[in-house]
Amino acid sequence: MIVGELEVSQNDDVLGTMGAGKVFGELAILYNCKRTATVKAVSDAEIWAIDRSVFQVIMMKTGMQRQKEHIQFLKSIPLLKNLSSEYLMKLADSLDVDFFPEKEYIIREGTKGDTFYIISNGKVRVSQFVSGFTEPQEVRSLTTGDYFGEKALLSEDVRTANVIADVGGCECLVIDRMVFNELLGQIQEIQNKDYGDEERGASSHASAASSCESLQDKNEYAHILMSDLEGIATLGMGGFGRVELVQNINDKKTYALKCLKKSHIVETRQQDHVYSEKNIMMACKSPFISKLYKTYKDNRYVYMLIEACLGGELWTILRDRSSFDDFTSKFYTGCVVEAFSYLHGKGIIYRDLKPENLLLDTRGYCKLVDFGFAKKIGFGRKTWTFCGTPEYVAPEIILNKGHDVSADYWSLGILIYELLTGYPPFSGSDPMKTYTIILKGIDMVEFPRRITKTAGILIKRLCRDNPSERIGYQKNGIDDIRKHKWFQGFDWEGLKMQRVVPPIIPKLNGCTDTSNFDQFPKDRDIPSEELSGWDADF
Numbered sequence: 001m002i003v004g005e006l007e008v009s010q011n012d013d014v015l016g017t018m019g020a021g022k023v024f025g026e027l028a029i030l031y032n033c034k035r036t037a038t039v040k041a042v043s044d045a046e047i048w049a050i051d052r053s054v055f056q057v058i059m060m061k062t063g064m065q066r067q068k069e070h071i072q073f074l075k076s077i078p079l080l081k082n083l084s085s086e087y088l089m090k091l092a093d094s095l096d097v098d099f100f101p102e103k104e105y106i107i108r109e110g111t112k113g114d115t116f117y118i119i120s121n122g123k124v125r126v127s128q129f130v131s132g133f134t135e136p137q138e139v140r141s142l143t144t145g146d147y148f149g150e151k152a153l154l155s156e157d158v159r160t161a162n163v164i165a166d167v168g169g170c171e172c173l174v175i176d177r178m179v180f181n182e183l184l185g186q187i188q189e190i191q192n193k194d195y196g197d198e199e200r201g202a203s204s205h206a207s208a209a210s211s212c213e214s215l216q217d218k219n220e221y222a223h224i225l226m227s228d229l230e231g232i233a234t235l236g237m238g239g240f241g242r243v244e245l246v247q248n249i250n251d252k253k254t255y256a257l258k259c260l261k262k263s264h265i266v267e268t269r270q271q272d273h274v275y276s277e278k279n280i281m282m283a284c285k286s287p288f289i290s291k292l293y294k295t296y297k298d299n300r301y302v303y304m305l306i307e308a309c310l311g312g313e314l315w316t317i318l319r320d321r322s323s324f325d326d327f328t329s330k331f332y333t334g335c336v337v338e339a340f341s342y343l344h345g346k347g348i349i350y351r352d353l354k355p356e357n358l359l360l361d362t363r364g365y366c367k368l369v370d371f372g373f374a375k376k377i378g379f380g381r382k383t384w385t386f387c388g389t390p391e392y393v394a395p396e397i398i399l400n401k402g403h404d405v406s407a408d409y410w411s412l413g414i415l416i417y418e419l420l421t422g423y424p425p426f427s428g429s430d431p432m433k434t435y436t437i438i439l440k441g442i443d444m445v446e447f448p449r450r451i452t453k454t455a456g457i458l459i460k461r462l463c464r465d466n467p468s469e470r471i472g473y474q475k476n477g478i479d480d481i482r483k484h485k486w487f488q489g490f491d492w493e494g495l496k497m498q499r500v501v502p503p504i505i506p507k508l509n510g511c512t513d514t515s516n517f518d519q520f521p522k523d524r525d526i527p528s529e530e531l532s533g534w535d536a537d538f
């Protein structure tokens with residue numbers, strides 16, 4: 001608005017007035033909803049107006065511009081001078097920007113930490129407990145272009161100093177542990193940094209971290225060699241490679257071995273996602289998430305040795321039965337709710353929910369597989385990478401507005417609809433058409449009669465255009481979904497303890513029976529070698 005005065009009201013209640021310089025009208029465009037308030041000129045007013053498509057292009061362009069600025073800033077930091085532009089782009093893609101007001105603790109000594117910081121604007125003061133003093137002693141200050149927070153990521157989890165925003169506050173680029181490990185952890189300057197903690201007589205947090213050997217998880221599968229594994233059958237195939245059922249020749253136990261073509265990973269720039277998949281799956285211990293035991297690599301493939309789920313894909317079962325009844329849909333949705341509850345509690349978003357990524361184990365419980373799009377974003381943060389399967393993608397991902405765990409709740413609504421009907425609510429003949437339909441909103445979707453009223457209400461509460469209005473994302477978190485009327489009488493404790501009798505019990509004749517999977521021809525394609533070394537930590 002350029003000049004004049006406007007009045008904002010809702011249902012005849014005046015909410016306030018606006019003058020020159022104010023912007024308004026964005027909500028109905030962002031969330032594709034009806035206008036949420038009435039705006040009336042109370043004096044002659046001159047206003048600039050932008051239509052929906054221009055607004056969306058501006059949003060997209062500002063997103064791209066922001067990324068360009070980040071790359072330029074990262075290039076100017078001496079620490080990163082030897083990083084290739086590909087790595088810089090990845091870094092710019094994966095970082096978040098946070099502002100800390102003056103005196104706020106960005107890092108507190110002795111707490112656990114998972115993030116690395118580069119100061120993009122402002123200053124911080126660093127202090128530390130030193131023997132002989134009762135208060136932390138200031139050891140240095142840092143300014144724009146400096147970094148901190150690497151020590152807890154390199155050795156153990158514990159922070160070895162306090163970092164506090166200085167006068168005027170401080171803006172930082174924030175990088176999570178996984179991205180740090182992949183892109184920055186190997187830089188010599190970071191590895192060799194010595195702050196002189198020992199000479200200073202810094203207390204145990206600092207010295208423990210510097211002298212601590214990295215804790216190796218005792219992994220009972222560590223001894224299984226690739227040469228111990230014998231191929232039984234192919235369970236799945238795609239451009240990425242294939243998934244084989246393999247048997248350990250020593251103890252006859254079977255596993256799924258995911259074989260990913262390295263050349264394909266590099267061509268499609270999926271290195272980040274593959275590392276993310278490995279790190280997240282390795283860190284997860286939930287009965288509703290398939291376990292990753294070990295990884296291998298050679299010149300052509302990286303491999304993941306995963307818990308076998310021989311009951312087959314929920315997608316295949318749904319295809320064969322056309323649709324599920326209410327209890328069957330509730331049971332599988334319940335398994336996903338438990339998986340999400342576990343992941344979100346760890347600050348991880350999943351981002352690829354669909355029936356193809358739910359596998360049944362021998363008892364009929366379903367588990368989340370394929371963590372290629374999962375990401376640890378922590379709490380209260382967003383991420384911007386476009387990913388997911390078109391029919392399940394949330395509107396904020398399409399509009400590049402940044403997304404978080406609420407995008408998983410959106411996809412949960414889509415899943416419930418698909419389980420109950422056999423088809424997803426938003427579907428076009430190509431991804432672009434699907435996105436256009438998604439942006440029209442759930443209220444434009446026809447709900448067939450096999451979706452009961454309470455199921456329909458839950459789906460609509462999950463598929464709100466505005467992410468913060470979605471059930472699961474509010475004060476009581478995912479418990480609101482567990483307590484929703486659709487789940488009335490559902491035995492959540494029994495599900496968690498795996499006492500509930502599953503609605504479909506797979507027919508299986510031993511641990512090498514692959515009859516619940518479609519049949520695939522032998523893969524005769526030998527991918528080219530890929531020797532760039534991106535998989536060094538695999």
Ligand code: 6J7
Binds near residue numbers: 128159
């Ligand atoms: Br900056 C800085 N100076 C020091 C120092 O003198 N000693 C220690 N132990 N840490 C220092 N720092 C940074 C370093 O990046 O403060 C961070 C606190 O979290 C530390 O990494 P962190 O232990 O993860």
